Amino acid sequence: MEKRIFNFSAGPAILPEEVLLEAQKDLFSYKGCGMSVMEMSHRGKIFDGIIKEADADLRKLLGIDDSFSILFLQGGATLQFSMVPLNLMPPANKADYIVTGAWAEKAAKEAKKVGTVNIAATTKADNFARIPKQSELKLDPDASYVHYTSNNTIFGTEWRTEPEVGNVPLICDASSDFLHKKLDMNKYSLIYAGAQKNIGPAGVTVVIIKKSLLERSQDTLHTYMNYKIHADNETMYNTPTTFGIYIAGLVFKWLLNMGGLDEMYKRNVEKAKILYDAIYGSDGYYKGTTVPEDASLMNVTYRLPSEELEKKFIDEAKKKGFEGLKGHRSVGGIRASIYNAFPKKGVEELVQFMHDFKKNN
Ligand SMILES: *Cc1c(COP(=O)(O)O)cnc(C)c1O
Numbered sequence: 001m002e003k004r005i006f007n008f009s010a011g012p013a014i015l016p017e018e019v020l021l022e023a024q025k026d027l028f029s030y031k032g033c034g035m036s037v038m039e040m041s042h043r044g045k046i047f048d049g050i051i052k053e054a055d056a057d058l059r060k061l062l063g064i065d066d067s068f069s070i071l072f073l074q075g076g077a078t079l080q081f082s083m084v085p086l087n088l089m090p091p092a093n094k095a096d097y098i099v100t101g102a103w104a105e106k107a108a109k110e111a112k113k114v115g116t117v118n119i120a121a122t123t124k125a126d127n128f129a130r131i132p133k134q135s136e137l138k139l140d141p142d143a144s145y146v147h148y149t150s151n152n153t154i155f156g157t158e159w160r161t162e163p164e165v166g167n168v169p170l171i172c173d174a175s176s177d178f179l180h181k182k183l184d185m186n187k188y189s190l191i192y193a194g195a196q197k198n199i200g201p202a203g204v205t206v207v208i209i210k211k212s213l214l215e216r217s218q219d220t221l222h223t224y225m226n227y228k229i230h231a232d233n234e235t236m237y238n239t240p241t242t243f244g245i246y247i248a249g250l251v252f253k254w255l256l257n258m259g260g261l262d263e264m265y266k267r268n269v270e271k272a273k274i275l276y277d278a279i280y281g282s283d284g285y286y287k288g289t290t291v292p293e294d295a296s297l298m299n300v301t302y303r304l305p306s307e308e309l310e311k312k313f314i315d316e317a318k319k320k321g322f323e324g325l326k327g328h329r330s331v332g333g334i335r336a337s338i339y340n341a342f343p344k345k346g347v348e349e350l351v352q353f354m355h356d357f358k359k360n361n
Helices: 017-027 045-062 076-088 102-112 211-216 227-232 242-257 261-280 307-319 344-360
Strands: 068-073 094-099 116-122 146-149 170-173 190-194 205-210 299-303 334-337
Touching (some): 017 242, 045 242, 068 211, 068 227, 076 102, 076 190, 076 227, 102 116, 102 170, 205 227, 261 344
Antiparallel strands (some): 068 205, 299 334
């Protein structure tokens, strides 16, 4: 088998090797049916089984009951920045946004095109290095919903617990930490996540929506933009991204086989600790870019003493087989994305490399 690199890319990102090998085995002829998943009708019996299993396995993983619909849509998390306000802002036409990074800003920007946006809190003045405290949130009890971003992929911060929003529906962009731990679904009205960070290939976006919210979707909406139409048609209003759903389904089975999301969370905490211990224990050579209590388990961001050293670090790391360590172009520095599928061994080897690099530079 060909050698694989340690892929620290923020997204599209690493997938479990077991999933890739299984997909490879079935690529030419899915379970001996004579065609690949890419070539079969999305309304045929085989694909119907694939999508129903993906739905059932995702429900098992997160404990999602019948009061929610699960949709597998397209357009990335970016389309959700529009679909959320278009469907859910009426009739009050005002919503609260908690701004903790670039993606949250983009979500708020689209919402402003639909109605009144109240920025309930923003940590922009602190370079998004932290998550706001509950006491900082200026929430409107009459808002149509509260939107927040559970993990800030670019800035490397993550909410430890959900914001408390009373009876207002809570909406979460979980694109970069979806399925990294179990959630209390009672707290949520809608969760969306582009697949390419933690659950599958680019092209699929999972939307988990409380069925009671579907009555807000108005007939005047363009058809693809309407959650109710997708829910009524069980994701089959138009041709969904069949291959992406199939791979995401394999990832759900992989997570169940690994012992579920509590086990995954344990591993994620352990992996992140190895890396943060190396950063915080480096006598200031490596500097975390966030306050430690809000540091992300998924995207670990840090700096070196100079930009020249950062460039050298990235170049030398590449030669050792560590890819994707360059921070987002808007912030620089180093970003190690260590999603569910990223092996602990890769984190340990990166830490060893960091230790050697510091000694030599
Ligand atoms: C990557 C990302 C997005 C954008 O996803 P697309 O699929 O490119 O639209 C949105 N939100 C968060 C938190 C992300 O990490």
